Amino acid sequence: GPHLSSTGEVKYFCLLSTSASYWRGDENRESMQRIYGISFPEKEQLDEYLKFLEEARERDHRTLGPKLDLFSLHPEFGSGLIYWHPKGAIIRKIIEDFWKDVHLKNGYQIIYTPHIADISLWEISGHTGFYKENMFAPMEMEARAFQLKPMNCPFHILIYNTKLRSYRDLPIRWAELGTVYRYEKQGVLHGLLRVRGFTQDDAHIFCTEEQIEEEVINVLELVSFFLGKFGFTDYKIFLSTRPEKYVGSPDGWAKATTALENALKKKNMDYETDPGEGVFYGPKIDIKITDCLKREWQCSTIQVDFNIPERFHLKYTDKDGSFKTPILIHRAILGSIERFFGVLIEHYKGNFPFWLAPEQIRILPISERHIPYAENVMNNLSQYFRVQVDRRNEKVNRKIREAEEEKVPYMLIIGDKEEKSGKLALRKHGEGMLGTFTPDEVIQKLKELVVDR
Ligand SMILES: [Zn+2]
Structure with a gap:
């Protein structure tokens, strides 16, 4: 039925796009035009919205990714699978190294687990029941069926069960940058944001009921720490409580929710x-x-699990010698590395902060005779930074323009004057010349921009 009592209610509107479609999707019927538009009661609201759309379009990671040579997709060989180019991969490495360091400093241990396991593991975990539609089909081998992992949890559990744990061992915190594969419908795939293969910054915490609160506090602190480093300080937090269908005891749910x-x-x-x-x-x-x-953007998640510990008969011996079932907490901070990278590209508009920039400094010799000195400076700076020399026989203005387009945060320009004085002309992306500095001054200045772990 009509959604408006009168078209007079539509004030300021803009046609956004059109497309051809068939009545009820039947190609034997006549073709129709579908139009998409937006309307606001005030002109300012419409203008603001159109500006937002334009800004979002300019930041789209699907455009910036290939333009900045960060990643690509090759759907002809499988949709939703990401290929990390060197410039994207170095950013990923920096994030992953940072992530591992911080976890090791915060009482986590790093583990690695396989990518496939016999389907029976997924039967025990329950995934073949409640998660089947998100899983790739199993592979037959040696008359067994192997399943590509959609989650890391059962693997961590197998490690837990390799010995009898005591209350003294808890909490156990195991972290893994675990690559998982999930079947997503073709139509919902979207650049880096919805993919079929991705790496979770996963961890599982095995603890007692009394430890839940403190463990969750620690995770929340890690969340603020990590997200803050990327400039995200504004969050929306949701606490989800017991649904109608659940496993575990109402008492357990109440205690965990309160924690x-x-x-x-x-x-x-x-x-x-x-x-x-x-x-x-x-x-x-x-x-x-x-x-x-x-x-x-949905990123971090902290989930208490009453199901898996039961299914895998997880145990620890308590103070009185009795066997108890530990609580399992699943948690991810960035969520998926691929998705988080997509969000970062859009958030920064490809202007990665100094500590993440694939190429931090580009040295631009004005003419060929300045190349040896430029290389000398590069060797000095590359002990601390990711540096390149633009050795091409191009005008320096063109070199500057291209370094700007490629969003290199700093440029050092070297000509006769610089070579003679031993000072370097420092230029900042988007801002222009900052002045001349000795190589040591440049090192001191830029070192401060590298993120503190
Ligand atoms: Zn898990």
């Missing part, structure tokens, strides 16, 4: 409750970050 609530309150983090939106296996906290265009 999550208390952790959020102690960290003074505002949150909204999503009643009944928890996963069937336990309550959870989801954190959405807000980027510079005020768009929200």
Whole structure:
């Protein structure tokens, strides 16, 4: 039926796109034009929205990614699978090294697990039941079926079960940058944001019921720390509680939910409750970050699980010698490295901060005779930074323009004057000349921009 009582209610509008379609998708019927538009009551609101669309279009990671030579997709050989080019891969390496360092400093241990396992593992975990439609089809080998992993959890559990754990061992925190494969419908795939293969910054915490609150506080602190380093300080936090269908005891759910609530309150983090939106296996906290265009992205998640510990008969011996079942907490901070990278590209508009920039400094010799000195400076600076020399026989203005387009944060220009004085002309992306400095001054100045772990 009509959604408006009168078209007079439509004030300021703009046609956004058109497309041809058939009545009810039947190609034997006549073709129709479908039009998409947007309307606002005030002109300013429409202008603001159109500006937002333009800005979002300019930041689109699917355009910037190939333009800056960061990543590509090759759908002819499989949709939703990401190829990291050297410039994207160095950013990923920096993020991953940073992530591992911080985890090791915060009481986590790093583990590595396989990418496939016999389907029976997924039967025990329950994934072949409740998660089947998100899984790739199994592979037959040696008369067995092997499943590509959609999640890392069962593998971590197998390691847990290699020996009898005591209450003294808990909490155990195991982290893995685990690559998983999930089947997503072709139509929902979207650049780096919705893919079929991705790496989770995953960790599993095995703890006692009493330890949940403190463990969640630690994770929330890690979340603020990591996201803050990338300039995300605005979050929306959701606490999801017990759904209608659930496993575990109502008492266990109540205790875990209270522990999550208390952790959020102690960290003074505002949150909204999503009643009944928890996963069937336990309550959870989801954190959405807000980027510079005020768009929200789901990143971090902290989930308590009452299901898997039961299914795999996880045990620890308590103080009195009795066997107890530990609590399992699944958590990811960035979520997926691929997705987070997509968000970062759009958030920064490809202007990565100094510590992440694939090429941090480009040295631009004015003519060929300045190349030896430029290389000398490069060797000196490359002990600390990622530096390249533009050796091409091009005018320096063109070299500057291209370094600007490629979003290299700093440029050092070297000509006769610089070579004679031993000083370097330092130029900043988007800002222009900063002045002349000795190589040592440049090192001191730029070292401060490297993120503190
Ligand atoms: Zn998990």
